Amino acid sequence: MESSVRELACExxxxxxxxxxxxxxxxxxxxxxxxxxxxxxxxxxxxFAFGGASFDMERLVMRANAADRDGLARIKxxxxxAVQVYARDENPEIVWTGDLSSETxxxxxxxxTVTDVRDLTxxxxxxRFAGEDLSRFAKFGGMHIRxxxxxxxxxxxxxxxxxxxxxxxxxxxxxxxxxRVYTIRSLDVTKGIIDVDFLVHPGESVGSTWVMQxxxxxxxxxxxxxxxxxxxxxxxxxxxxxTGLPALARMLETLPAATKGVAFVEIADEGEKQAIDNAxxxxxxxxxxxxxxxxxDNRLANAVRSVTWPQGGSxxxxxxxxxxxAKVVREYWRGTLSLGRDExxxxxxxxxxxxxxxxx
Numbered sequence: 001m002e003s004s005v006r007e008l009a010c011e012x013x014x015x016x017x018x019x020x021x022x023x024x025x026x027x028x029x030x031x032x033x034x035x036x037x038x039x040x041x042x043x044x045x046x047x048f049a050f051g052g053a054s055f056d057m058e059r060l061v062m063r064a065n066a067a068d069r070d071g072l073a074r075i076k077x078x079x080x081x082a083v084q085v086y087a088r089d090e091n092p093e094i095v096w097t098g099d100l101s102s103e104t105x106x107x108x109x110x111x112x113t114v115t116d117v118r119d120l121t122x123x124x125x126x127x128r129f130a131g132e133d134l135s136r137f138a139k140f141g142g143m144h145i146r147x148x149x150x151x152x153x154x155x156x157x158x159x160x161x162x163x164x165x166x167x168x169x170x171x172x173x174x175x176x177x178x179x180r181v182y183t184i185r186s187l188d189v190t191k192g193i194i195d196v197d198f199l200v201h202p203g204e205s206v207g208s209t210w211v212m213q214x215x216x217x218x219x220x221x222x223x224x225x226x227x228x229x230x231x232x233x234x235x236x237x238x239x240x241x242x243t244g245l246p247a248l249a250r251m252l253e254t255l256p257a258a259t260k261g262v263a264f265v266e267i268a269d270e271g272e273k274q275a276i277d278n279a280x281x282x283x284x285x286x287x288x289x290x291x292x293x294x295x296x297d298n299r300l301a302n303a304v305r306s307v308t309w310p311q312g313g314s315x316x317x318x319x320x321x322x323x324x325x326a327k328v329v330r331e332y333w334r335g336t337l338s339l340g341r342d343e344x345x346x347x348x349x350x351x352x353x354x355x356x357x358x359x360x
Contacts, residue, residue, distance in 0.1 A: 010098030073107035076166030094165035141229025148177035148221035233316035236261035244320025323348035
């Protein structure tokens with residue numbers, strides 16, 4: 001008996017004269033989100049676990065299809081973002097037509113309420129948030145969320161809505177929340193709660209300022225999940241400083257028990273160690289700076305580069321820390337070891353002297 005459920009589908013015409021010039025970059029980006037690509041003449045098709053997409057370079061049309069609203073919204077977001085990133089010189093105008101094209105509510109947005117605040121260490125604070133229908137945050141392989149903070153200047157922000165492009169439309173600056181990306185440390189869809197670990201540090205960090213004042217009942221917005229999935233592998237080498245620690249800890253607690261490898265975490269001192277329920281065979285090593293300022297210690301990058309990758313089998317390198325260290329590791333993995341994007345992820349979670357990026 002055939003299913004009566006019709007797949008959702010939409011399309012957008014692209015007034016891009018140089019679309020073929022961008023397609024290698026767009027394809028590479030979409031494949032990093034675990035899409036399989038295939039060519040059929042002037043058309044490239046992509047198959048995700050949650051739907052499909054295509055680019056028709058002769059007719060200048062991109063299409064998206066999925067079984068449900070979350071999947072369709074995710075694919076529209078991935079396609080529109082890729083086009084805006086690589087075709088920005090042509091100032092692309094993206095307007096989707098078809099299923100759900102008249103929606104204005106963001107599938108990836110939720111308003112969340114603080115329910116609990118506790119300190120893990122002197123500089124790491126865990127906050128529990130409650131919200132409705134969090135199932136999409138367990139989908140797509142992304143571990144991170146964009147957190148939308150009220151501030152002293154904008155204490156009562158307006159939340160973004162869905163634009164015709166499939167991307168968020170933000171309010172004017174005087175009502176716009178400040179967005180920063182953080183890791184979901186743990187998620188319980190059934191109970192409708194997420195935990196987020198915040199690094200508390202001096203300076204003008206929006207996230208750190210907000211978290212120091214956080215009390216049960218306070219609200220903020222989240223969007224996501226964001227970030228590309230970490231490829232499944234049998235062996236990993238991992239490295240993180242305090243900003244990448246929540247993501248590394250979550251992986252150690254959720255990867256298959258048979259997973260092998262080695263992980264290094266850089267922290268200020270012994271007092272910043274925290275309990276991690278490591279469910280894998282990955283060896284965890286703590287590196288303490290002991291007075292050396294964050295971002296000025298080379299031991300984390302050196303430790304990660306010292307690891308010998310296994311011969312054969314599936315390996316993956318994951319690194320999340322200060323920008324200069326991430327660059328050193330990325331250049332070593334990509335340049336010296338000739339490892340591809342499908343085998344490595346070296347991310348700058350913060351940059352010395354700059355606010356923003358991943359963890360504020």
